[in-house]
Amino acid sequence: KQEVTQIPAALSVPEGENLVLNCSFTDSAIYNLQWFRQDPGKGLTSLLLIQSSQREQTSGRLNASLDKSSGRSTLYIAASQPGDSATYLCAVDYTGTASKLTFGTGTRLQVTL
Amino acid sequence: DGGITQSPKYLFRKEGQNVTLSCEQNLNHDAMYWYRQDPGQGLRLIYYSQIVNDFQKGDIAEGYSVSREKKESFPLTVTSAQKNPTAFYLCASTQQGGGTEAFFGQGTRLTVV
Numbered sequence: 001k002q003e004v005t006q007i008p009a010a011l012s013v014p015e016g017e018n019l020v021l022n023c024s025f026t027d028s029a030i031y032n033l034q035w036f037r038q039d040p041g042k043g044l045t046s047l048l049l050i051q052s053s054q055r056e057q058t059s060g061r062l063n064a065s066l067d068k069s070s071g072r073s074t075l076y077i078a079a080s081q082p083g084d085s086a087t088y089l090c091a092v093d094y095t096g097t098a099s100k101l102t103f104g105t106g107t108r109l110q111v112t113l
Numbered sequence: 114d115g116g117i118t119q120s121p122k123y124l125f126r127k128e129g130q131n132v133t134l135s136c137e138q139n140l141n142h143d144a145m146y147w148y149r150q151d152p153g154q155g156l157r158l159i160y161y162s163q164i165v166n167d168f169q170k171g172d173i174a175e176g177y178s179v180s181r182e183k184k185e186s187f188p189l190t191v192t193s194a195q196k197n198p199t200a201f202y203l204c205a206s207t208q209q210g211g212g213t214e215a216f217f218g219q220g221t222r223l224t225v226v
Binding site: 034041042043044046049100101102103104105106 | 119
């Protein structure tokens with residue numbers, strides 16, 4: 001069974017700290033991996049998409065890495081801010097066709113003042 | 114602005130009633146999806162459609178129905194056969210083909226009263 005796991009389920013850090021969120025997947029034959037942000041009661045906002053041939057992607061203070069051989073992806077957030085507080089979800093595309101995604105359960109991040 | 118619009122934002126269903134959730138996209142995407150989100154669980158796929166007039170069941174299709182008469186529209190009907198419909202419903206779309214980014218709407222929260 002193809003599963004996606006995110007640990008920890010919740011994380012609290014002080015403002016300004018650099019942090020890493022983890023995503024593990026059981027099958028290394030992936031097409032891509034996508035990181036999303038979800039604010040309470042809202043939809044998902046796409047942050048970064050990493051293709052299977054790539055090792056990392058960067059957008060502003062965010063950097064996502066992909067290691068297919070170990071079944072892991074990390075989302076690095078630099079200089080965290082209270083506005084970064086949200087739930088972060090990773091999703092894996094195993095099919096490569098219409099991008100049917102398998103989601104992790106997310107990490108709820110709180111950045112405190 | 115291009116995007117996905119879900120309506121209504123909140124929906125209340127009485128026992129034995131069918132309700133329809135709307136999803137419209139102006140991204141010219143070929144594929145559209147419906148996911149269900151419950152607390153503590155990852156998003157689960159209900160139905161998806163890769164092309165007009167065609168759709169496939171996802172992991173939890175029982176008690177739901179969809180149609181895809183237009184490229185930009187993918188409504189979801191929650192029927193009375195769905196015994197536990199209270200959840201947050203998310204619609205998404207992607208370009209056809211693998212390795213493409215998924216975009217989500219803002220969700221509809223359905224509550225049984």
